[in-house]
Amino acid sequence: MRILCYFFAIVLSISLVPSSAHFFPNISSLPPLLRNITAAAGPWDAFKKLVDCNPGDKIDGLGKLKKYFQYFGYIPNAPSNITDDFDDLLESAIKTYQQNFNLNVTGKLDEQTMNHVTMPRCGNPDIVNGTSTMNSGKTTPSNTTSSHLHTVSHYTFFPGMPRWPVSKSELTYAFLPGNQLEADVKSVFTRAFERWSEVTTLTFTETSSYSRADIKIGFYSGDHGDGEPFDGVLGTLAHAFSPPNGWFHLDGDENWVISGDLAVSAVDLESVAVHEIGHVLGLGHSSVEEAIMYPTISSGTRKLELASDDIAGIQQLYGRNPNYNGSAATPSTEQRDTNGAYVEGSMWGLIVLMTVGFVFLFL
């Protein structure tokens, strides 16, 4: 009985605060207010007032920007106070960010950089423990022209290169029952999985058993118990954990569009799904702008095709689908750092959940 209670406690703890999520079959189904706006405000829009701040400045809001850079790994998680000072820590974070996203490496909060910082993006960090496998961690020259050298592969893995075991090539996925998704929403995920199974020997099958599925897909709002709270409309859109965890979470507060044209305030569900499945399978972020694994996506755009960089990365992990006729990018001859950079959403979130389970056990 006690074991049964424990089991339910765990299930309960990972099923907290499911979101009812906002889905729109197409743009014309968006409310007029959302359809007609030309610039959607996200949680990071306030950063735009910091454009052209200079080193040495102390300006209200710089502390929040530092927290943003800390969240995505650009400032170490040191216990030091986060202040509103434009210090060396911030300048260094800006330079690394600019390298990773192929921007001019100025160390300044120029307009180009701030326009990029405020874009909606995946909630997974780009850097872990100060080591980046995106551009800034490469040995190739990191000036502004390097982004145009497409001969170098930029795909990355989680530290330790985790993957689903060989015995698990037939993966199952399920949707959080509390979300009560319609068939047209589920079919978006089916199509997204197909993009990855087309190029590898992996297969993906939906199962009705959420607790037993390898990949658990859920829409959540705000803090949902894994230490990586969502932030409302735009900002972070989704996140996913490294194999063999299988957690794949989406922000239930976004205006998710299922097909057709897009509005500036809405996010294309399939584009985000394809990206997050890359994480579920073991890929980290790429500096190649065309790659699905690039961390940002403009609202109102659709990006579904795996780029050669994505294909090369996933085939390095799982091999090639013999029926796949396309070609992957030639892997770079440079030394790849597979241990450095990128840890998925926090494992301490898992520890918190386990703790909750134990608390229930002793109640």
Ligand SMILES: [Zn+2]
């Ligand atoms: Zn991501």
Ligand SMILES: [Zn+2]
């Ligand atoms: Zn989550």
